[in-house]
Amino acid sequence: MPKVLISDQMDPKAAEVFRAAGVEVDEITGLSKDELKAIIGQYDGLAIRSATKVTADVLEAATNLKVVGRAGIGVDNVDIPAASARGVVVMNTPFGNSITTAEHAIALMFALARELPAADASTQAGKWEKNRFMGVELTGKTLGLIGAGNIGSIVADRALGLKMKVIAYDPFLTAERAVALGIEKVELDELLARADFITLHTPLTDQTRNILSRDNLAKTKAGVRIINCARGGLIDEAALKEQLESGHVGGAALDVFVEEPAKQNPLFGTPNLVATPHLGASTTEAQVNVAIQVAEQMSEFLTRGGVTNALNMPSLSAEEAPKLKPYMALAEKLGAIVSQLEGEKASAIAIEVEGAAAQLNQKPITGAVLAGFMGVYSQSVNMVNAPFLAKERGLDVREVRHDREGDYHTLVRVTITTPEGQKSVAGTLFANAAPRLVEIFGIRVEAELDGDMIYIVNEDAPGFIGRLGTLLGESGINIATFNLGRRTAGGEAVALISVDSAVGQDAAGRIKAIAGVRTATPLRF
Numbered sequence: 001m002p003k004v005l006i007s008d009q010m011d012p013k014a015a016e017v018f019r020a021a022g023v024e025v026d027e028i029t030g031l032s033k034d035e036l037k038a039i040i041g042q043y044d045g046l047a048i049r050s051a052t053k054v055t056a057d058v059l060e061a062a063t064n065l066k067v068v069g070r071a072g073i074g075v076d077n078v079d080i081p082a083a084s085a086r087g088v089v090v091m092n093t094p095f096g097n098s099i100t101t102a103e104h105a106i107a108l109m110f111a112l113a114r115e116l117p118a119a120d121a122s123t124q125a126g127k128w129e130k131n132r133f134m135g136v137e138l139t140g141k142t143l144g145l146i147g148a149g150n151i152g153s154i155v156a157d158r159a160l161g162l163k164m165k166v167i168a169y170d171p172f173l174t175a176e177r178a179v180a181l182g183i184e185k186v187e188l189d190e191l192l193a194r195a196d197f198i199t200l201h202t203p204l205t206d207q208t209r210n211i212l213s214r215d216n217l218a219k220t221k222a223g224v225r226i227i228n229c230a231r232g233g234l235i236d237e238a239a240l241k242e243q244l245e246s247g248h249v250g251g252a253a254l255d256v257f258v259e260e261p262a263k264q265n266p267l268f269g270t271p272n273l274v275a276t277p278h279l280g281a282s283t284t285e286a287q288v289n290v291a292i293q294v295a296e297q298m299s300e301f302l303t304r305g306g307v308t309n310a311l312n313m314p315s316l317s318a319e320e321a322p323k324l325k326p327y328m329a330l331a332e333k334l335g336a337i338v339s340q341l342e343g344e345k346a347s348a349i350a351i352e353v354e355g356a357a358a359q360l361n362q363k364p365i366t367g368a369v370l371a372g373f374m375g376v377y378s379q380s381v382n383m384v385n386a387p388f389l390a391k392e393r394g395l396d397v398r399e400v401r402h403d404r405e406g407d408y409h410t411l412v413r414v415t416i417t418t419p420e421g422q423k424s425v426a427g428t429l430f431a432n433a434a435p436r437l438v439e440i441f442g443i444r445v446e447a448e449l450d451g452d453m454i455y456i457v458n459e460d461a462p463g464f465i466g467r468l469g470t471l472l473g474e475s476g477i478n479i480a481t482f483n484l485g486r487r488t489a490g491g492e493a494v495a496l497i498s499v500d501s502a503v504g505q506d507a508a509g510r511i512k513a514i515a516g517v518r519t520a521t522p523l524r525f
């Protein structure tokens with residue numbers, strides 16, 4: 001019988017669902033990392049919220065672990081690459097606590113507008129400071145959303161009900177979706193300049209870390225009030241403290257902090273700060289939703305192999321799993337590479353299967369391409385929500401099936417439509433089911449897409465590879481594999497290079513400066 005550990009406070013319904021599905025369950029909360037490491041080896045599944053940190057060394061000790069289930073959305077407390085490397089599936093529950101979290105953001109907006117926490121403390125201290133607390137109305141004010149996904153959209157809906165004007169910065173919000181939501185899509189600088197209230201609803205990624213940086217905070221409207229119910233790390237806390245102290249930022253309400261639990265934080269005690277201890281998802285309703293959902297998903301996986309809402313593997317039924325699995329790994333990588341290279345320009349995407357691939361259920365392959373494509377922008381993308389997110393982003397999705405075999409016995413091709421025309425990448429499976437990229441934008445290559453890579457387009461000329469190797473060496477970047485292709489001798493050539501450490505923007509800039517190099521783009525798979 002599979003055995004699961006629930007290591008964070010979770011609604012009792014989770015344990016009920018596990019037991020009913022024939023899964024043994026222990027509930028032990030408040031474990032230190034060493035205590036968790038000492039016992040995790042006996043479990044097949046680990047059900048968590050945000051307190052348990054599933055780090056690489058916890059995973060190393062988790063010798064039997066097959067699945068981590070997050071009763072909630074954000075999975076930044078799980079080392080997903082380390083889990084993937086160990087074959088551990090990571091699942092979340094992408095919608096169960098969205099309404100609750102959006103409501104918390106609205107509650108914090110009211111708390112800031114009327115200084116409710118300070119007014120409460122003062123009144124209960126017997127001060128009756130009626131003249132000290134002069135609030136502002138929300139009606140007619142501009143709310144700036146940074147991130148207009150599930151939670152951001154719900155916040156927008158509630159704010160419109162409060163007669164606010166809602167503007168949003170989200171690179172993946174389409175004009176059509178903005179119209180449907182009744183909000184105005186703007187660039188970040190415009191949002192900073194116009195918003196009376198700013199609320200953050202993005203995952204914490206390399207692109208969003210410190211999105212409210214010192215510079216960006218300085219660009220905000222005087223007196224702006226800021227709400228963060230998404231993740232600590234989206235705001236530069238030291239810069240926020242200075243701006244609160246100077247009065248440029250009129251108030252900040254934070255549910256999340258760079259270091260959690262935030263028992264001490266430099267911001268505490270700053271004027272006009274409202275703080276809650278990561279309570280965004282803490283309602284009875286949301287906790288019942290996510291507890292039941294995570295236990296159902298984990299039980300299905302442990303007892304029948306079905307995968308739902310996985311972040312590091314495409315969903316599939318227990319029966320289809322063995323045949324489709326290698327195709328989905330290939331499809332996800334094709335979606336991810338085309339997205340990283342040209343995704344922002346794409347208005348349509350076509351997924352073609354050919355030869356042996358055309359004999360299979362194409363939906364999971366399409367889902368995996370879309371998960372790879374959309375996963376570049378949001379942490380909580382998976383096979384279930386990727387088609388929905390692609391549609392919201394305005395991406396027209398087409399599936400094509402060719403029963404005939406071409407040059408390869410099996411092929412998956414992904415073609416995007418951009419203002420410059422159609423661009424496609426294609427891949428096959430080798431005999432051992434290993435996915436390989438075989439064509440990129442009309443040029444034949446043969447490359448494994450894995451880990452950190454760099455994609456270079458250059459003029460085919462003698463001496464280039466030597467110069468590139470020297471430059472990477474000087475930057476301390478070790479080359480793992482080197483794959484080349486070219487359109488014609490002396491014409492356009494491409495290099496796809498696997499490296500042992502990420503190629504930063506500095507190194508990429510230096511590569512671009514090599515004579516004959518047209519583009520140099522770091523990639524990650």
Ligand SMILES: NC(=O)C1=CN([C@@H]2O[C@H](COP(=O)(O)OP(=O)(O)OC[C@H]3O[C@@H](n4cnc5c(N)ncnc54)[C@H](O)[C@@H]3O)[C@@H](O)[C@H]2O)C=CC1
Nearest residue numbers: 073074147148149150151170172202203229230280281378
């Ligand atoms: N305080 C709490 O207890 C809770 C916090 N959360 C946090 O809220 C976050 C948002 O959740 P959802 O709305 O469900 O996620 P979502 O994935 O539906 O939406 C995220 C949105 O951020 C946008 N985005 C991505 N990169 C961006 C960038 N660089 N600039 C602007 N927008 C960008 C995406 O396009 C997407 O629309 C989660 O990632 C989680 O960290 C979620 C639940 C509870």
Ligand SMILES: O=C(O)CCC(=O)C(=O)O
Nearest residue numbers: 049050072073074281282
């Ligand atoms: O489980 C919680 O209380 C936190 C929820 C959260 O942050 C999330 O779902 O991303």
